[in-house]
Ligand SMILES: O=C[C@H](O)[C@H](O)COP(=O)(O)O
Ligand SMILES: C=C(OP(=O)(O)O)C(=O)O
């Protein structure tokens with residue numbers, strides 16, 4: 035399968051793109067990017083696609099999470115470790131409490147570009163281009179920072195490379211060993227109810243591990259973890275430059291990440307994002323919001339996966355807690371009736387965003403849980419498989435979403451509100467979510 039040129043893709047028309055003032059500067063950055071080594075190996079993408087096929091068949095569950103917007107400044111050992119450990123902790127809870135294999139995917143090592151509702155932002159009478167993620171411009175509210183700068187594509191490539199390098203070291207070098215699960219959360223177990231619950235589960239797992247060791251069973255799966263990277267494939271310059279022909283299969287792969295998704299704002303059937311992602315062999319996701327009809331979803335599937343390769347397409351619904359029970363049943367029924375087999379995943383974040391009176395963009399933990407419950411209820415009623423969870427979270431103790439066990443209020447948000455785009459679940463809220471989802475998965 036061939037790939038259209040970058041110019042041809044732009045000619046098709048792409049929403050939510052940067053506007054680079056200097057084309058020579060842009061071309062120089064893209065040419066440099068084209069020479070850079072892949073960030074992931076195509077064979078790893080195939081392995082993840084096979085795992086997503088297992089999700090679609092109802093044999094595994096996807097856990098996908100990380101920042102709404104990664105930042106260049108956030109590429110530190112501490113930040114990366116914190117995100118990894120909360121995802122690993124959640125995965126252990128889900129695997130142990132529900133006895134289901136969990137496919138682990140980070141929104142990281144590439145999640146640097148944001149689609150926005152508005153092209154501009156106005157503060158005290160001054161209007162500047164909106165912040166579109168560190169891949170495009172800077173967050174500071176100055177004309178210099180908000181300029182769309184193609185050099186940032188290279189900065190993001192290097193930041194993603196450093197992040198992935200550390201993730202690979204952690205997941206294969208001992209940190210992700212199941213025997214370390216206490217160490218991941220020692221600092222927070224003491225003062226949180228969900229931490230205590232996690233620790234009790236850890237003690238049970240330790241006993242099971244000791245038993246296995248005693249009988250001479252010590253599978254490699256206990257010591258290392260398969261962990262994959264993902265991001266929204268938004269900026270055509272970046273994704274096109276990192277799309278390469280795999281020498282084994284002669285097929286194109288977007289080697290900027292293992293799993294790429296198309297956002298709610300860029301899923302036009304005749305648009306450039308759908309065109310590019312229809313050509314690559316990676317597993318891909320499509321976000322579906324409340325305005326997507328079943329016919330839209332079926333047409334997207336046919337275009338993205340005409341050969342019906344298992345595991346290639348995942349539908350990530352983000353309807354909002356108040357709509358999922360009305361909209362999801364019809365969508366699943368019609369898609370299934372068309373003979374389309376996809377992994378169904380819930381994003382309980384993006385349909386539940388609101389602004390507080392004191393001016394913070396937030397989400398209520400209860401609404402997030404309610405959307406997840408709706409997702410499970412609908413699948414149970416239809417006899418289909420609730421395939422996974424796509425969430426915005428961080429391993430840090432931020433205060434961005436209200437509610438949860440520690441009952442964060444709107445007034446608490448000012449304490450540690452650090453996201454540059456959407457509000458994330460903090461570590462305690464993420465673990466609480468994992469325990470609740472484990473209960474829903476095991477049907478209790
Ligand atoms: O992450 C998703 C979108 O980029 C985000 O929700 C858009 O936010 P905005 O409405 O503040 O532009
Ligand atoms: C932009 C995002 O979501 P959506 O496309 O669903 O709005 C996101 O996942 O950050």
Ligand SMILES: [Mn+2]
Nearest residue numbers: 102426455456
């Ligand atoms: Mn977001």
